[in-house]
Amino acid sequence: MNQDYGDNILTLEDVHTYYENIHALKGITCTVPKGSIVCLIGANGAGKTTTLLTISGVERARRGRILFEGQNIETLPPEKIAALGIAQSPEGRQIFSRMSVMENLEMGAYLRKDKEGIQQDMEWVFSLFPVLKDRYRQKGGTLSGGEQQMLAIGRALMQQPKLLLLDEPSLGLAPKIIERIFETIQEINKNGMTIFLVEQNAHMALTTSDIGYVMETGRIVLEDDASALLENKEVQKAYLGE
Amino acid sequence: MDFSAFILQQMVNALFLGSIYALIALGYTMVYGIIELINFAHGELFTAGAFIGVIVLSGLQQIGWVETHFVLTLFIVFGLAMAYVAVLGVALEHVAYRPLRNASRLSALLSALGMSIFLSNGMMLSQGVSDRAYPQVFGLESIDFFGAMISHSQVFIILLAFVLMVGLQFFVHRTRLGKAMRATAQNRTIARMLGINIDQTIRITFMIGPALGAAAGVMVGLYYGAVRFDMGFIFMIKAFAAAILGGIGSIPGAVLGGLIIGGIEVAWAAFLPSAWKDVTTFTVLILVLYLKPSGLLGESEADLRV
Numbered sequence: 001m002n003q004d005y006g007d008n009i010l011t012l013e014d015v016h017t018y019y020e021n022i023h024a025l026k027g028i029t030c031t032v033p034k035g036s037i038v039c040l041i042g043a044n045g046a047g048k049t050t051t052l053l054t055i056s057g058v059e060r061a062r063r064g065r066i067l068f069e070g071q072n073i074e075t076l077p078p079e080k081i082a083a084l085g086i087a088q089s090p091e092g093r094q095i096f097s098r099m100s101v102m103e104n105l106e107m108g109a110y111l112r113k114d115k116e117g118i119q120q121d122m123e124w125v126f127s128l129f130p131v132l133k134d135r136y137r138q139k140g141g142t143l144s145g146g147e148q149q150m151l152a153i154g155r156a157l158m159q160q161p162k163l164l165l166l167d168e169p170s171l172g173l174a175p176k177i178i179e180r181i182f183e184t185i186q187e188i189n190k191n192g193m194t195i196f197l198v199e200q201n202a203h204m205a206l207t208t209s210d211i212g213y214v215m216e217t218g219r220i221v222l223e224d225d226a227s228a229l230l231e232n233k234e235v236q237k238a239y240l241g242e
Numbered sequence: 243m244d245f246s247a248f249i250l251q252q253m254v255n256a257l258f259l260g261s262i263y264a265l266i267a268l269g270y271t272m273v274y275g276i277i278e279l280i281n282f283a284h285g286e287l288f289t290a291g292a293f294i295g296v297i298v299l300s301g302l303q304q305i306g307w308v309e310t311h312f313v314l315t316l317f318i319v320f321g322l323a324m325a326y327v328a329v330l331g332v333a334l335e336h337v338a339y340r341p342l343r344n345a346s347r348l349s350a351l352l353s354a355l356g357m358s359i360f361l362s363n364g365m366m367l368s369q370g371v372s373d374r375a376y377p378q379v380f381g382l383e384s385i386d387f388f389g390a391m392i393s394h395s396q397v398f399i400i401l402l403a404f405v406l407m408v409g410l411q412f413f414v415h416r417t418r419l420g421k422a423m424r425a426t427a428q429n430r431t432i433a434r435m436l437g438i439n440i441d442q443t444i445r446i447t448f449m450i451g452p453a454l455g456a457a458a459g460v461m462v463g464l465y466y467g468a469v470r471f472d473m474g475f476i477f478m479i480k481a482f483a484a485a486i487l488g489g490i491g492s493i494p495g496a497v498l499g500g501l502i503i504g505g506i507e508v509a510w511a512a513f514l515p516s517a518w519k520d521v522t523t524f525t526v527l528i529l530v531l532y533l534k535p536s537g538l539l540g541e542s543e544a545d546l547r548v
Binding site for chain 2: 056058077078079082083087088090094096097098099103106107108110111155159
């Protein structure tokens with residue numbers, strides 16, 4: 001893997017995050033090359049969500065560095081990190097339940113001023129997830145789980161980010177919808193967006209990604225090309241149920 | 243006055259009183275919606291608005307503007323009272339609530355109570371303990387509305403309250419900042435991840451809510467003809483009840499709650515011993531909360547957390 005920051009849009013160096021005095025991230029080091037899909041897999045509670053929240057600035061790294069396009073972001077507040085071009089579709093589909101689908105998407109574009117571009121991206125999101133177009137006036141809270149997931153991803157896409165963080169996009173969804181979501185992730189990536197994905201569904205994540213990281217209790221224990229991890233005996237045993 | 247005119251008269255009175263409760267209740271509900279805090283100092287902000295109103299209005303009366311520039315005078319009085327209290331609201335948030343944003347809710351509540359006492363005493367020391375008369379600029383003429391007599395001040399106050407509420411509705415549903423305010427109220431963390439500056443949206447909430455309360459304060463002064471440093475208390479209790487009744491956190495709920503509380507009070511006083519009207523008001527509140535704890539238009543506690 002290339003260690004030059006010019007090719008890595010995101011670099012984490014020895015990142016430590018605590019909840020009160022619980023040591024949640026115990027020195028995470030990883031890189032996300034520009035234009036790639038990178039996934040972080042691992043069991044529940046391994047620290048995957050904490051990693052994404054730390055990148056977004058919602059949780060603070062107590063130690064270590066986070067570089068986005070070569071710039072330190074570990075001390076910036078979430079709204080500044082969003083402005084730099086990092087969007088996150090958070091775990092558990094946290095959409096604005098009392099706002100309409102349309103308003104949720106508009107909030108994604110909160111920092112943008114290019115009206116035409118916003119309109120185009122809105123059409124793009126509707127073409128990726130046609131069901132959202134049918135329900136654009138409905139309150140977010142009235143959508144089904146799968147639709148809320150699509151809305152959360154759509155809202156993040158409206159931010160027009162350089163780096164898209166996806167937390168468990170498959171959580172609680174039917175297999176057919178999971179496939180649809182992962183197809184969409186690849187489609188988005190082909191348009192040039194870099195994607196950092198956190199998943200418990202290791203098979204789906206690794207078949208979609210270029211590079212994979214395996215996390216256990218706050219540490220990264222394995223990293224390789226995603227296709228190599230799919231062949232890895234330990235990974236197969238622990239995460240792929242083979 | 244025949245019976246139908248009497249009923250109409252009472253309905254207008256209810257609309258009038260309800261609008262005032264609604265304006266004050268909006269301040270409670272908006273602040274609660276965005277930072278989950280009952281702003282106990284809101285009643286004092288309302289009173290501060292009434293005092294700024296009487297000071298400005300008395301001044302303008304002395305230079306004769308009430309006669310020569312009546313509409314402009316009202317505009318200046320309401321404008322200055324609302325602007326002053328908006329600044330006071332922002333200062334209050336900055337000093338008393340922002341430092342406690344991540345502290346327990348009990349700490350913030352105590353801070354709110356402390357600010358209430360502080361502001362109340364401040365007004366007592368600066369404005370005195372006795373009633374202060376409001377210049378009666380509307381006179382005593384009334385409009386004959388199908389037999390009901392509606393005073394000019396009532397017409398003006400009902401219309402202004404309506405305009406303010408429509409304006410608020412427009413702001414929170416149609417403007418970028420208003421939507422960002424609702425987004426902050428629904429999920430602060432996600433709002434930040436979308437680039438929304440929540441310090442800004444919270445600050446704006448603390449401008450609008452208190453400003454609406456200040457407008458209500460001037461209205462009360464104009465209609466009842468006097469202000470006093472502790473006048474906020476009874477209005478605060480009623481408006482707070484209105485916000486809870488409608489569902490705290492819900493803007494349409496605050497308006498509905500205000501109108502219902504105003505309606506009950508007026509209806510009771512029209513037909514039954516008026517000394518019991520407050521008892522009735524709160525009995526209705528207790529009944530509604532017993533049947534629907536989240537209030538008439540409130541989301542359940544679970545939904546508010548999402």
